[in-house]
Amino acid sequence: MTRRWMLGVLALAAFGLNAQGGEKIKLFFLQGGGHDWKGNFAILQPILEKLGDFEITASNDMDELKADNIKKYNLILFYGSGLNFKDPEQEKGLIEFVKGGGAFAGIHSATDSFKNSEAYWQMIGGRFKGHGGGKFWTRIVDKEHVITKGLEDFEIQDETYSHNYAKGFEPHSLVKIDRGNEQQSMGWCHEYGKGRVFYTSLGHGREAWVNPSFQRLVIRGLYWAVGREPKDPPAPEPAPEKK
Numbered sequence: 001m002t003r004r005w006m007l008g009v010l011a012l013a014a015f016g017l018n019a020q021g022g023e024k025i026k027l028f029f030l031q032g033g034g035h036d037w038k039g040n041f042a043i044l045q046p047i048l049e050k051l052g053d054f055e056i057t058a059s060n061d062m063d064e065l066k067a068d069n070i071k072k073y074n075l076i077l078f079y080g081s082g083l084n085f086k087d088p089e090q091e092k093g094l095i096e097f098v099k100g101g102g103a104f105a106g107i108h109s110a111t112d113s114f115k116n117s118e119a120y121w122q123m124i125g126g127r128f129k130g131h132g133g134g135k136f137w138t139r140i141v142d143k144e145h146v147i148t149k150g151l152e153d154f155e156i157q158d159e160t161y162s163h164n165y166a167k168g169f170e171p172h173s174l175v176k177i178d179r180g181n182e183q184q185s186m187g188w189c190h191e192y193g194k195g196r197v198f199y200t201s202l203g204h205g206r207e208a209w210v211n212p213s214f215q216r217l218v219i220r221g222l223y224w225a226v227g228r229e230p231k232d233p234p235a236p237e238p239a240p241e242k243k
Contacts, residue, residue: 147230
């Protein structure tokens with residue numbers, strides 16, 4: 001048995017259940033902070049449930065990020081703004097989880113939380129700087145990445161986040177805004193240690209969350225983060241005919 005072969009086995013093992021297609025993806029949705037995390041996640045949750053691959057736990061208990069608790073999950077999903085770690089063990093648990101092969105997905109204001117944590121900034125890649133808003137076109141930058149392969153440019157009503165990037169961080173941009181001087185990345189992905197991080201700055205309010213293209217981008221990003229082949233959300237069910 002060669003050393004190179006053993007290292008490959010250990011690297012795969014680090015992903016735990018993440019890379020195993022037959023197991024449920026144990027997703028922890030961290031609630032709390034600003035934005036309508038309750039109402040907007042309620043738009044996405046039934047779509048994830050229809051896909052049949054996700055086992056969802058939702059809580060505002062940040063102690064779930066501590067090492068002994070976070071190991072129950074494959075994927076951490078976060079959306080709220082204005083939160084900070086209340087215990088250093090919460091920060092340590094999350095960062096080591098991702099470095100060790102776990103998955104993290106951030107939506108919109110996930111970059112506007114934990115702003116007192118340099119480790120979180122390095123992990124997610126960007127820190128909220130400011131925003132505009134309105135209706136704009138989102139362009140697919142990387143048309144060959146598994147997350148965005150087959151996706152088409154789309155129009156969306158949303159906020160236009162801009163970021164300060166962590167030192168040394170260069171985002172692998174997937175999508176960007178295309179409106180005059182606003183050409184910044186609106187979504188990226190990268191590996192962090194042995195884990196994966198997906199982030200999109202889209203998703204301020206309901207207008208964005210009900211957008212089918214936004215839903216498709218996020219769901220495909222979740223699959224990629226845990227090492228699964230991305231799937232598209234099921235087609236919306238037709239409205240019943242009026243009698």
